[in-house]
Amino acid sequence: ELKVEQNPLFLSMQEGKNYTIYCNYSTTSDRLYWYRQDPGKSLESLFVLLSNGAVKQEGRLMASLDTKARLSTLHITAAVHDLSATYFCAVDPQGGSEKLVFGKGTKLTVNP
Amino acid sequence: NAGVMQNPRHLVRRRGQEARLRCSPMKGHSHVYWYRQLPEEGLKFMVYLQKENIIDESGMPKERFSAEFPKEGPSILRIQQVVRGDSAAYFCASSPGRTGYTFGSGTRLTVV
Numbered sequence: 001e002l003k004v005e006q007n008p009l010f011l012s013m014q015e016g017k018n019y020t021i022y023c024n025y026s027t028t029s030d031r032l033y034w035y036r037q038d039p040g041k042s043l044e045s046l047f048v049l050l051s052n053g054a055v056k057q058e059g060r061l062m063a064s065l066d067t068k069a070r071l072s073t074l075h076i077t078a079a080v081h082d083l084s085a086t087y088f089c090a091v092d093p094q095g096g097s098e099k100l101v102f103g104k105g106t107k108l109t110v111n112p
Numbered sequence: 113n114a115g116v117m118q119n120p121r122h123l124v125r126r127r128g129q130e131a132r133l134r135c136s137p138m139k140g141h142s143h144v145y146w147y148r149q150l151p152e153e154g155l156k157f158m159v160y161l162q163k164e165n166i167i168d169e170s171g172m173p174k175e176r177f178s179a180e181f182p183k184e185g186p187s188i189l190r191i192q193q194v195v196r197g198d199s200a201a202y203f204c205a206s207s208p209g210r211t212g213y214t215f216g217s218g219t220r221l222t223v224v
Binding site for chain 2: 004033040041042043045048088090098099100101102103104105
């Protein structure tokens, strides 16, 4: 059974600082997603990583995938308050977007 | 394109009542997925449907839960004889098939 573990689960950081969220998964997959969720809202797709070594960047967020290590990272650069949210990684074990397995999420709070 | 539409947004039911959650996929999407999110948790896959067919229901509880996606109309997730443990956010997602999801805004079910 595929397991997806994120850490940390809670992250409080100051504006302007950098940090990395980690997502480990237990079986082979070459399709990984990162989502953002604001309180009481739905999931917003941030990144889709489709191959080993994939790196994608959008604004202050950068995601990467190492399929050999079964590890994805979400790096936050110079955090701002608007980035406060919960971030989920999700792995598609069947490579066809049928049944995603989600991590528990990282609740990020960016303090002024 | 209206996106994935879920209704109601909030639903309160007394223990023992039935809950019906509706999901209209994006135009042109024939694949529908239901996920459940418990407080402070990631999303857990429940069921994957295509028009008139259940493709994968491995995440559905064996009793009281059922799902359908008829030829005409929205997909319905039905929970009979609800219990307090059914309180959660239920998200629907749709895709045109194997190319990634779009999530709806969710239905927040509270059982009192």
